[in-house]
Amino acid sequence: MLFVTVYATQFLLTASLGVIFAYLADLQDRYDLTNLELGTIAAVGFxxxxxxxxxxSPLVDRGHHRAVVWVSVLSAVAGAFGFVLADSTWSLVTSRALAGVSFGLFGLVARKALIGHDISGSGSKVGGLLSFGVAGFVSGPFIGAALSGVSFEAPFLVTGTVMALLGPFAAILISNSPIAGTAVDYSDLLILLRRPRVQAAILVHVGVWGLVGMFDATVDRYLTDLGLSSTEFAIGLLILGIPFMLLPPHAGALAERLGGGRVAVPALVLFAPAVVLYGWVGGLWTFIAIGVAEAITESYSEMGAQVLVLEATGVEQAAMGTGVLEAIGLAMAAVAAFAGPSLYGQFGPRWLFGVWGVVCLVLSGIVMLRLKAVKIPPKGITLSH
Structure with missing residues (x-):
């Protein structure tokens, strides 16, 4: 019951984010937003x-997961209904921020509850959470398209209402789940950041989440400028999401078996040219072909990075380790999302995605150097040093 409810809630949370993502160009036109204002709305969630x-995250590892999961659920409901009531840039920013709080915190407590007291099998469990999250995200545009005929606010009203019904149930189950609590404080964050595996995972996340932020803030505008309709965009995004739905459990299990670094490094090397090719989209089918290649490499990069962190933290500090990893990824996404619309408008997609692809290739080289500082064991999640 825990797995089903947690995965369903993660699906719903990211579906509501997917609605926002697909509505960015509509928000800009509806509220006459500048590129700077649009970038702010996109970035503030991250x-x-x-x-x-x-x-x-340290509070979750100390056993205070109950309070955190309720904050997440209530923020999700408030964020969704905030978009129903929003009438200004700042109310949109506030609603997006609440959605960001919910997304960040729910993943934190969900991973801790799913892992429980046994670190073995964590790769596939965390991969399943990612799969359902992506499935929800790519479903968001369809929810928006299906309900937009009723009104602009209808998709947010529906997702907020469903979250108000399902969210408390998930919060109760997570609150009653056994977790591995340990005495940690904020100084332990600095200790984690000095570990080569964690540093390598962070660099991978910087590359992946830099693209996520850039993609989030610009792709709706980009494809609209190419002449694609909202329906074509939704179809393309759904097809792009298929690898994300299917591959993360497998990628997580593979990283757990071989070692996170042995999966993350080659995946990030292959991720870089896929990012560059995003700048050369000419229509729906090239968008789909390039996007599927990028989604496959991103799935393995992401899960390799998460397993690298779990190798370093073990079960006791899993929330803090994955929280730091995602926090830094979100910081990179926020910067990319904020700058993306302006850079897109000034330089165009080829420079925007091309430069980031080169950055990802450089990051893969640095990751390899950091991993030389540790001996990666044959099985990924076995050490906590």
Whole structure:
């Protein structure tokens, strides 16, 4: 019951984010937003997730997961209904921030509850959470398209209502789940950051989440400028999401078996040219072909990075380790999302995605150097040093 409810809630949370993501161009046109205002709305969700994860992840490892999961659920409901009531840039920013808090914190407590007291099998469990999250995200545009004929606010009203019904049930189950609590404090974050595996995982996340932020903030505008309709965009995004839905459990299990670094490094090397090719999209089918290649490499990069962190933390500090990893990824996404619309408008997609692809290739080289500082064991999740 825990797995089903947690995965369903993660699906719903990210579906509501997917609605927002697909509505960015509509928000800009509806409220006459500048590129700077649009970038702010896109970025603030990542920033809110970053801050909440850094502040609260040690509390989850100390056993205070009950309070954190309720904050997540209530923020999700408030964020969804905030978009129903929003009438200004700042109310949109606030609603997006609440959605970001919810997304960041729910993943934190969900991973801790799913892992429980046994670190073995964590790769596939965490991969399953990612699969359902992506499935929800790519379903968001379809929810928006199906309900937009009723009104602009209808998709947010529906997702907020369903979350108000399902969220408390998930919060109760997570609150009653056994977790591995340990005495940690904020100084332990600095200790984690000095571990080569964690540093390598962070660099992988910087590359992946830099693209996520850039993609989030610009792709709706980009494809609209190419002449694609909202329906075509939704179809393309759904097809792109298929690898994310299917591969993360397998990628997580593979990383757990071989070692996170042995999966993350080659995946990030292959991820870089896929990012570059995003700048050369000419229509729906090239968008789909490039996007599927990028989604496959991103799935393995992401799960390799998460297993690298679990190798370093073990079960006791899993929330803090994955929280730091995602917080830094969210920080990178926030910067990319904030700058993305302006850079897209000034330089165009080829420079925007091309430069980031080169950055990812450089990061893969640095990751390899950091992993030389440790001996990676044959099985991934066995050590905590």
């Amino acid at each position: 920033i809110a997730g970053l801050v909440s994860q850094l502040l609260l």
